[in-house]
Amino acid sequence: MNLKFARLGTAGNEQPVVVAQDTNGTEKYFSLAALTGDIDGGFLAADGISRTREALASGNLPEISAEGLRIGSPIARPGSVVCIGLNYTAHAAESGAEPPTVPVVFLKPANTVSGPFDAAPIPPSSEKYDWEVELGIVIGREASYLSSTDEAAECIAGYVAANDLSEREYQIPGAAGQWTKGKSLPSSTPLGPWLVPAGQLDAGNLGLRTWVNGEIRQSSNTSDMIFDPATVVHHLSQYMVLEPGDVILTGTPEGVALSGRFQYIQPGDVVELEVDGLGRQRREFYRAQTRAESLSSAAGQGA
Template sequence: MKIARLGEQGREIPVVIAADSSGTEHHYDARSITADIDGAFLANNGIAALRTALADGTLPALENAADLRIGSPISRPNNVVCIGMNYAAHAAESGALPPTIPVVFLKPNNTVAGPYDPAPLPPLAEKYDWEVELGIVIGTEVSYVNSLEEAAKAVAGYVVANDLSEREYQLPGAAGQWTKGKSLPKSTPLGPWFVPADQIDSSNLQLKSWVNGEPRQDSNTADLIFDVPTIIHHLSQYMVLEPGDVVLTGTPEGVALSGRFPYIQDGDTVEVEIAGLGRQRQEFFRAGSTVKEA
């Protein structure tokens, strides 16, 4: 079972995607179960309710699914929490040593976008970068958990994410702050769908990215420095995670920051994919010009 949100931005409807006995996938309208895929849905055993309705055959087919825009599979989360440099090879290409404790930063929740939405390059951006990442969707409130087992139970499921980053704003540029480099409009595409945690082995997922069809990243979550339960346990000691929040687990090597590839340019196409979680595709355009700051 895959869970998606289809429709115009701000008017998406919840959809279940499931295969029949022949392997053919069908889309089902889930509005009889929930108005949206959000924290309230997850906190109230929404995934179980969808599975029951699917098994009972009570969800109507969504005949025009192929004509609808694919939105983020999770409605705007309260928090987007990110882990930096969580692959040793990426830390190395960034000029840093592998961290001994998780590096944590936040992205504004209004950066979340659909997986195929046109992607704006900021007017002054010179070093806009791609980052394929495994996204964790939180299903229950998390605070001061006592064990990795308890932390793992808080995960509702997983999504593909692209943590788009303006390196000149983030690192040693004039701005030089991670928040500025990670907060740009539509810089967190999620989806195309959300897969429940019990259907995914988060410790062994292949991650890949391409720019204009050319391979860039190719790694596996087996190479994560801090795995999913460790991340959730660690975060819970410093903040409350709520149902519907999304945690991005870090990107592997192969980004433009490495110096091996050019940064994203106007007209480029970036694709990111995680096995079992689908593939995104963003076409980039230069956003409206602005006066350059002195």
């Protein structure tokens, strides 16, 4: 039985659900409240995916209606969001870099994670906000000093679609340009809509696509990755402890605005992306206000 895990409800109050198909191929939503309070590291480490299959087969999960409910990130706030840079040869080239011979690693704050359809803020001073469709790995068991890629594969619980939104002016130029600055902005890591168990798809052969205002920008396949998911997990385990619920973003293919071929994201733009088998995101972007602007707007509304 193929399953998709999701979290539905208002931000901060999401409820865990599983989506399964009946014998007619109709998707139905079932509450996971009897098994877990959330889809998080604890759920995954406690063999939550297998327990979900058993509970569904036994008829122990109540069906619910998902109509009208917001879809949040399919994994609750992870302990770590680890990212791999320049993992597609063509993207390295359009970025002006040589393809790496070992994985390029950086971190994003966990508070950047958001839902796949949430309104998307462009930072107040940003002029070069960019999209990056990526395959996201969700860790299911602790990974530390792994001895092989086979061991690494066993630590992968599943996969999610992701967008590693990046402010290039903050990230790259000059002495003060840093990847951390350009990759840490609010709501800059939308995940989902689904967490799909690892055994249900071939992570090494998934199409990835991005559209901006309906026009295709990225179209590639995970088969073009320099370092595949198991290699990435094995490599990272030599330098850090990966814990259940952690998310790894595996890099983006060519077709970003940094290439110079496209305009950066503007207020009102709609950015959509999808990864085969993992669903589609759609987010409309707006210009975020500074704190002073927010206070002034609030005061004006209260007058």
